[in-house]
Amino acid sequence: MTSKPSALPHIKVLDLSRVLAGPWCTQMLADLGADVVKVERPGEGDDTRHWGPPFLQDGQGNNTGHATYFTACNRNKRSVTIDMSKPEGQALIRQMALQSDVLVENFKVGGLAKYGLDYTSLKPLNPRLIYCSVTGFGQDGPYAGRAGYDLMIQAMTGMMDITGRADGTPGGGPQRVGVALTDLFTGVYACSAILAAIEVRHRTGQGQLIDMALLDVGMAILANQAAGFLNTGQVPQRQGNSHPSLAPYQDFPTADGAMLLAIGNDGQFARFCEATGQAHWATDARYASNTLRVENRAVLIPAIEALTRTRTTAQWIALLEHRAVPCGPINTIGQAFADEQVLARNLMVNQAVDPENNAYAAIESIATVASPLRLMDTPAVLHRAPPALGEHTDAVLAGLGLDAVAIADLRHNSVI
Numbered sequence: 001m002t003s004k005p006s007a008l009p010h011i012k013v014l015d016l017s018r019v020l021a022g023p024w025c026t027q028m029l030a031d032l033g034a035d036v037v038k039v040e041r042p043g044e045g046d047d048t049r050h051w052g053p054p055f056l057q058d059g060q061g062n063n064t065g066h067a068t069y070f071t072a073c074n075r076n077k078r079s080v081t082i083d084m085s086k087p088e089g090q091a092l093i094r095q096m097a098l099q100s101d102v103l104v105e106n107f108k109v110g111g112l113a114k115y116g117l118d119y120t121s122l123k124p125l126n127p128r129l130i131y132c133s134v135t136g137f138g139q140d141g142p143y144a145g146r147a148g149y150d151l152m153i154q155a156m157t158g159m160m161d162i163t164g165r166a167d168g169t170p171g172g173g174p175q176r177v178g179v180a181l182t183d184l185f186t187g188v189y190a191c192s193a194i195l196a197a198i199e200v201r202h203r204t205g206q207g208q209l210i211d212m213a214l215l216d217v218g219m220a221i222l223a224n225q226a227a228g229f230l231n232t233g234q235v236p237q238r239q240g241n242s243h244p245s246l247a248p249y250q251d252f253p254t255a256d257g258a259m260l261l262a263i264g265n266d267g268q269f270a271r272f273c274e275a276t277g278q279a280h281w282a283t284d285a286r287y288a289s290n291t292l293r294v295e296n297r298a299v300l301i302p303a304i305e306a307l308t309r310t311r312t313t314a315q316w317i318a319l320l321e322h323r324a325v326p327c328g329p330i331n332t333i334g335q336a337f338a339d340e341q342v343l344a345r346n347l348m349v350n351q352a353v354d355p356e357n358n359a360y361a362a363i364e365s366i367a368t369v370a371s372p373l374r375l376m377d378t379p380a381v382l383h384r385a386p387p388a389l390g391e392h393t394d395a396v397l398a399g400l401g402l403d404a405v406a407i408a409d410l411r412h413n414s415v416i
Contacts, residue, residue: 006033007378011198014096015039015077016105016117018046020150020180021214022134023073024187026104029194030076031371031380034102037396038074038387039093042081042416045389046070058362071366071386073187075351078384078392081416088415090115095400097122097129101207102194106134109144119209129207130197132190138213148214150180157182157218158236162225165240174238186217247293248272248301251330252308259313261304262326266290272325276307346370351385359388390416 011034015026023038023046030036040046052067083089094117097103103122105112112118119131133139136148154160154176164175190212197208219226224245225236236244241260243249248269251258263269266289270282281287281303286296293300308316313329320327331339337348347370353360371380393416397407410416 005378006381007375008032008034011035011102012100013037013102013104014093014100016093016103016107016112017134018106019048020073020183021186021190021212022104022106022132023048024184025132025134025190025194026077027073027075028187028191028371028373029102030383031373032375033378033381036077037096037392038077038079039084039096040079040081040389042083042390042414045079045081046074048073049389056363056366059364062362064360064362066360066363066388071368074386075366075368076381076383077387078396079387079390080393080396081390082393083415084115084117086413086415088410088413090117092397092400092410092415093117094122094125096396098126099400100126100129101198102130102132104132104134104190104194108147109135109139123207127206128201130194130201130210131207132194132210132212134186134190134212134214136213137215139211143215150183150214151176153182153214153218156215158222158225159218162222162236162238164238166238169240172238181221182214182218185221186212186214189217189220242297242301245294246290247297248304250301252305254308254311254313254316256312258330259308259316260328260330261308262328264290264326268325269293271323272320275319275323275325278307349382351382353385354391359391360385 008029011029013026013029013034013036015022015036015038017023017026018040026036026038038046048069049067051069052065053063054068055063056066056068056071058064082092084093093115097117105117110118113121119129119133122129122131135144136153137143137146154163155174159181160174160176163177165172167173190210193210193212197210201207228244229235241250246262246264248261248263250261252261261272263272266282269287269290270279273279273282281300285292287293287300311319317327317329329335336342342348348367349370350365350367352365353363366385368386373380394404394407397410397416402410407416
């Protein structure tokens with residue numbers, strides 16, 4: 001924790017999203033200090049509360065039934081449970097929207113209109129509201145009504161087609177990225193759009209609708225691969241861990257496993273050659289420039305592989321890293337969290353669970369990955385651990401002006 005002010009303590013966010021893209025966005029806002037209230041279904045909650053194993057463990061190492069997936073993108077938030085299918089629930093959410101700066105939702109196109117919670121319905125009530133809608137395919141177009149999932153988008157955009165080993169090699173074929181990359185990037189883009197809309201509101205006094213689509217983001221993050229196709233007409237091909245435009249830039253076998261060598265310019269290649277006793281490679285007509293190395297990779301890569309097998313991964317890193325030749329181990333996630341630089345940057349954080357929270361009674365703390373947003377004057381904050389389902393319902397409703405009797409009545413009628 002820090003005594004310095006956070007960046008967004010004045011911003012109130014109403015989070016009607018679930019799963020990953022929307023919650024990733026709102027967690028970023030929460031890490032920056034915004035007050036994020038997450039609305040969930042009574043008795044069920046966000047889908048990811050049940051996406052396990054793995055599950056959180058109690059002090060004795062026993063599974064608690066609380067999925068770890070949920071904790072990845074919901075810290076620093078307050079959880080309330082409201083049944084929005086009931087008119088009373090809709091009224092509560094509408095009242096919350098009146099007091100909010102930002103609303104984030106990821107229902108299907110038109111899904112909130114029947115509850116009177118769509119942008120068109122809320123804008124007249126709160127013209128300053130920034131309403132971010134996250135869908136699979138956007139608010140228009142022939143696919144607008146379809147549900148969208150990260151794996152589907154990775155397949156449709158070509159991301160899977162450029163990920164994995166080449167056809168004809170062992171294990172060849174399209175592969176998904178190991179995390180829900182499109183969801184995560186959509187969350188980051190959505191957060192950026194919201195911050196831009198807040199800046200616009202400073203000038204105009206007006207909120208606006210933000211239309212975020214997983215498909216749009218999936219196409220955007222093709223980056224250099226998309227640029228290559230759009231400007232040459234050549235469809236990129238899968239090639240495992242090697243790079244289409246750089247060489248050597250891939251994994252290499254070592255005496256005890258493998259390492260990554262990521263040479264991005266001629267100077268790095270020359271230093272690599274000198275360090276390994278192969279200085280003549282740097283002046284070889286076949287390898288004198290990156291373009292030539294890419295063109296002649298079929299000869300160069302086997303030669304480097306024969307060389308890298310002669311030392312262990314640690315020995316190669318010791319030899320190359322102080323010569324400014326980018327290289328490193330291929331870690332498991334466990335090894336990554338044990339890395340000295342990861343430890344020095346405090347990238348794992350433990351948040352204590354409120355001992356009075358009965359839903360998490362057996363859990364003492366929850367570990368998450370620290371925010372990478374390092375603002376020196378207004379740093380990211382750790383307000384609270386990922387919330388139990390409905391943990392803050394009474395407190396949030398009391399903040400709307402409801403007394404204990406009114407809250408008890410809503411609970412009796414299964415509205416909350």
